[in-house]
Amino acid sequence: MDTIFLLQQVLNGLSFGALLFLVASGFTLVFGLMRISNLAHGAFYLVGAYVAVVTVATTQNFWAGAIAGAVSAAAVGLVTERGLLRRVRNQEMPEVLVTVGVLFVIADLVLAVFGGNPKSVGAGGGAPSGSIAIGDFVYPQYRLFIIGVTLVIGILLFIIQKHSKIGAIVRAGVDNREMTSAIGVNIDKVFTGVFIFGAFLAGLTGAIGSGLLSLSPSSGTEILLFAMVVVIIGGLGSIHGAAVGAVLIGLIDAFSKAWFPEFSYFTIFAPMALVLVFRPYGLFGRPS
Amino acid sequence: MTRTQIVKVAAIAVLAGIAIALPYVVTNYYVTLLSLILATALLATSVNMLAGDAGLFSLGHAGIAAAAGYGLAWASRQGFDLLWQLVIAGVLTLVASAIYGLISMRTNGVFYLMVTLAAGMVCFGMAYRWSSVTGGDNGLTGIRRPELIGEYWQFYFFVLAAFVLVTFALIRVSRSPFGLALRGIRDSESRMRSLGYNVPAYKFVGMMLSGVVAGLAGILLVWQTEFISPSFAGFEASALALVMIVLGGIGTTMGPLVGTAVVLAISQVLSTYVDRWPTILGALFIASVILAPQGLIGGMRALASRVRARNRPQQLSREG
Numbered sequence: 001m002d003t004i005f006l007l008q009q010v011l012n013g014l015s016f017g018a019l020l021f022l023v024a025s026g027f028t029l030v031f032g033l034m035r036i037s038n039l040a041h042g043a044f045y046l047v048g049a050y051v052a053v054v055t056v057a058t059t060q061n062f063w064a065g066a067i068a069g070a071v072s073a074a075a076v077g078l079v080t081e082r083g084l085l086r087r088v089r090n091q092e093m094p095e096v097l098v099t100v101g102v103l104f105v106i107a108d109l110v111l112a113v114f115g116g117n118p119k120s121v122g123a124g125g126g127a128p129s130g131s132i133a134i135g136d137f138v139y140p141q142y143r144l145f146i147i148g149v150t151l152v153i154g155i156l157l158f159i160i161q162k163h164s165k166i167g168a169i170v171r172a173g174v175d176n177r178e179m180t181s182a183i184g185v186n187i188d189k190v191f192t193g194v195f196i197f198g199a200f201l202a203g204l205t206g207a208i209g210s211g212l213l214s215l216s217p218s219s220g221t222e223i224l225l226f227a228m229v230v231v232i233i234g235g236l237g238s239i240h241g242a243a244v245g246a247v248l249i250g251l252i253d254a255f256s257k258a259w260f261p262e263f264s265y266f267t268i269f270a271p272m273a274l275v276l277v278f279r280p281y282g283l284f285g286r287p288s
Numbered sequence: 289m290t291r292t293q294i295v296k297v298a299a300i301a302v303l304a305g306i307a308i309a310l311p312y313v314v315t316n317y318y319v320t321l322l323s324l325i326l327a328t329a330l331l332a333t334s335v336n337m338l339a340g341d342a343g344l345f346s347l348g349h350a351g352i353a354a355a356a357g358y359g360l361a362w363a364s365r366q367g368f369d370l371l372w373q374l375v376i377a378g379v380l381t382l383v384a385s386a387i388y389g390l391i392s393m394r395t396n397g398v399f400y401l402m403v404t405l406a407a408g409m410v411c412f413g414m415a416y417r418w419s420s421v422t423g424g425d426n427g428l429t430g431i432r433r434p435e436l437i438g439e440y441w442q443f444y445f446f447v448l449a450a451f452v453l454v455t456f457a458l459i460r461v462s463r464s465p466f467g468l469a470l471r472g473i474r475d476s477e478s479r480m481r482s483l484g485y486n487v488p489a490y491k492f493v494g495m496m497l498s499g500v501v502a503g504l505a506g507i508l509l510v511w512q513t514e515f516i517s518p519s520f521a522g523f524e525a526s527a528l529a530l531v532m533i534v535l536g537g538i539g540t541t542m543g544p545l546v547g548t549a550v551v552l553a554i555s556q557v558l559s560t561y562v563d564r565w566p567t568i569l570g571a572l573f574i575a576s577v578i579l580a581p582q583g584l585i586g587g588m589r590a591l592a593s594r595v596r597a598r599n600r601p602q603q604l605s606r607e608g
Contacts, residue, residue: 037398087578092397093345097534097577100347100527104570112564221523225409228402236399262420265413272406273391280394 004137009254015143017250018150019212022205023223024230024242025157026198032174032237033194035092040080040099041202042224043106048073048203049210049219050110053119062127066207073203074196076106081195103220111217118214127211142211149208153201157239170194174237226253229268233275235285244283307448311441319444320512325545325552326447327508330454332532332544334501337458339530340539341467342494343474345401347526348388348408352499353506354415354521355384360507361428361516362421370434377507384411385499392495393488396477408526415518427517431510447508454501455541461497470494531573537583546584 027041052069056062080102088094128141161167172180173190181187205223206215213219230249234241249268256267275282311319331353338344359380363373392403415422422428432438437446461467469490472480481487510516519525528551536547551569559565580587 031398035398037402084574084578091581094577094581096345096398096401097530098574100530101570101574101577104524104527104531104573105567108564108566108570112567221409225406225523229406232399232402232406262418263414265410265417269406269410273387276391276394276403280399 005258007137008139009258010251011139011143011147013251013254014247015146015212015250016253017246017248018147019205019209019223020226020230020250021154021243021246022150022201022208023227024234024246025154025239026201027227028231028234028237028239028242029170030195030198031231033170033177034191036085036095036099037236038099038195038198039096039224040102040106041198041227042220042222043103044073044077044199044202045206045209045223046106046110046217046220047076048206049215050114050119050206051203052207053114053210053215066204069207070200070204073206074200077196077199077202078192080199081192085195103224107217107220110220114217116217118216120210120215146208146212154243161239226268229272232272232282235282237286238282238284241282241284311444316440320440321552321556323440323444323447324509324512324556325549326444326451327505327512328529328552329532329545329548330447330451330508331502331505332529332536332548333451333454333458334498334505335529336533336536336538336540336544337462337501338494338498339533341462341474342470342491344392344396344491344494345530346388346392346404346498347401347523347530348404348406348411349498349502349529350525351408351411351521352381352384352388352502353509353525354411354516354518356381356503356506357510357516357520358415358422358428360510361431364431365428374507377503381499381503381506382496385496385503388499389492389495393491405523405526408521409523412518412521412523415521422518425518427515427520429515431514431516433511433514437511443511447512450504450508451545454504458501459541466490466493531569533583535573535576535583537585537587537589540583540585540589543583543585550584 023041023045026044027038030036030038030041048069050069051072052065055068056065059065080099084098084102085095088098128145131138131140132144133139161171169180169185169190172185173187177187180190209223210219213223226249230245231242232245233248234243234245248271252268252271256263260267279285310322331349334352335346335349338346356377359377360373363376368376388404388407391407392400395403416424419425433443437443469480469485472483472485473487473490477487480490506520509520532547532551533544534547535550536543536545554565554569554572558568562568576583582590
């Protein structure tokens with residue numbers, strides 16, 4: 001085993017883990033606040049990714065694509081929350097089932113509009129491409145870029161959550177939403193805001209991730225599975241948990257793909273099973 | 289016998305008559321479609337059993353059916369005889385159900401749904417990636433039904449018998465002390481725990497029972513199509529089973545069959561006219577969850593009791 005291989009796999013794992021964190025943090029925020037297991041999150045990822053692919057192809061600008069993808073996912077999130085989820089508020093199962101329906105419809109519409117062939121974001125202006133070389137060590141810049149972007153977003157999320165009024169309101173809502181609305185917070189508006197923000201993050205991940213992972217109409221459910229394993233391990237509702245789970249799953253995925261490719265799904269599953277047996281609510285989660 | 293019992297027995301007799309007469313009346317395309325509906329309804333029934341009695345919604349049952357189906361298909365391709373094919377399929381069903389049961393037995397609600405979804409995706413991943421055994425994306429082809437049920441109408445009667453037997457067996461389970469304990473868990477887990485019930489053990493056994501039904505459905509579906517591929521285990525297959533029971537009516541006996549018939553009518557018949565049938569199905573599903581949460585059977589029941597309530601005062605006045 002040489003160090004270069006190890007370092008490459010660690011970076012592969014971290015860059016994939018970074019994408020997982022971006023998807024999972026939105027998912028876990030929505031769950032923590034609204035107790036909705038939002039399976040439509042996979043659909044928001046798809047919308048972001050495909051809109052980004054089209055935008056980059058027409059404008060030749062990577063950043064325009066990323067913003068367009070994230071904003072359109074947020075718009076779809078707004079419609080889902082205001083139009084559908086609001087009607088089944090506080091009913092645990094109907095809420096999940098509605099999001100399953102949304103995932104179905106959007107995945108099919110994406111197939112109708114963009115076709116089933118795999119796509120990826122073209123090497124448009126603005127995105128780092130090529131690779132860096134330090135001695136014998138060669139590594140694609142785009143993966144490092146993803147790690148960097150995620151670090152920035154993660155730190156911003158952390159600061160907003162701990163040190164801003166919005167963050168305080170959301171944290172209070174996670175703790176006790178009845179009490180939060182009783183002291184005069186319009187909790188419905190907070191719900192909508194957080195839901196849209198989660199969709200925005202999922203769309204952004206789709207836009208960035210489509211440069212790294214292959215993109216097809218089934219990508220939504222694939223990334224959803226990973227995000228779900230991440231939040232089950234980390235604990236539903238916990239951003240810290242999402243970060244730890246994402247790094248863990250990213251690394252396990254990278255090494256298992258290199259060492260036993262035929263069982264790479266199984267190897268992310270084993271740690272989840274272990275966590276569930278010993279801590280059914282995840283490493284950082286609390287029972288509902 | 290009370291009036292409702294007479295109505296029930298008559299309805300069952302009429303349904304049985306229709307089910308037996310159908311292969312003599314309609315063309316073999318529709319008989320094959322009916323077999324597919326019954327076999328798929330069996331998978332929906334296995335999900336319905338957990339959802340209705342225990343309040344546990346699984347989004348991964350297609351994975352268990354696929355474990356059985358792949359076991360049968362692999363053994364058949366290796367040249368094992370029928371008995372060994374069934375033994376291998378059975379063992380894989382039990383192993384898959386036990387794994388599902390172990391990882392899900394301490395969860396409930398949304399957690400249960402997510403854990404089973406993840407387990408199902410792992411089954412899909414194994415079917416897809418472990419290509420030396422499963423044939424990867426191409427799947428396994430050329431699986432023959434046993435000669436005794438080789439003809440399409442023979443197979444139809446076989447699936448019909450399996451469906452009826454399982455349905456009655458599950459009614460018995462549902463009314464047994466075990467079934468009542470599951471309902472107790474559905475209504476209040478903490479109360480059952482304080483009464484001394486071992487809640488995880490009940491959930492585990494519930495998953496095993498439901499898994500056996502799902503495995504049977506998997507075997508029948510492989511015999512139906514004589515083919516298996518990873519999409520058999522995929523998210524869409526599991527989600528469709530859930531869509532079927534929600535459309536039909538969660539916890540009702542005939543709900544899974546009605547829901548399956550609706551979904552397959554859309555996906556098999558409507559799909560020849562409309563490309564975007566999944567969108568129609570998804571929209572129908574969302575509408576059903578929001579507008580008619582009790583499903584088609586539940587909706588009809590509510591309608592029937594409303595009609596009965598309207599008739600009752602008239603009967604009283606006639607008697608008086």
